[in-house]
Amino acid sequence: MEIVFVIGFFLMLLLTGVSLLGVIAALVVATALMFLGGLFALVIKLLPWLVLAMVVAWLYRAFTTPQGEAKLNRLKRKIRNLERNEWR
Secondary structure, eight states: OHHHHHHHHHHHHHHTTOOHHHHHHHHHHHHHHHHHHHHHHHHHHHHHHHHHHHHHHHHHHHHHSHHHHHHHHHHHHHHHHHHHTTTO
16 A cells, blocks of 8 residues: 555656656655654554563562562561551
8 A cells, every 4th residue: 555655656746847866865755754753653652561671670670689588578578567457
């Protein structure tokens, strides 16, 4: 379907009096802009997943290192105390 757009774009530029060199330059510039726009849109679309992966990696490192295990044990103790006190 995109090839129909490119052919139509090519023909319209030729019919309006733009030279063949100008048409090819316009196609190259349009292709580059669409490529960069597509990459930008892909990054925006994947951004929440990238942030989630960073958070998971941070949590994993925070609780699997020796200091992290101490933090995890403190957190478990706090949860046990809250459960014992019925979350009051």
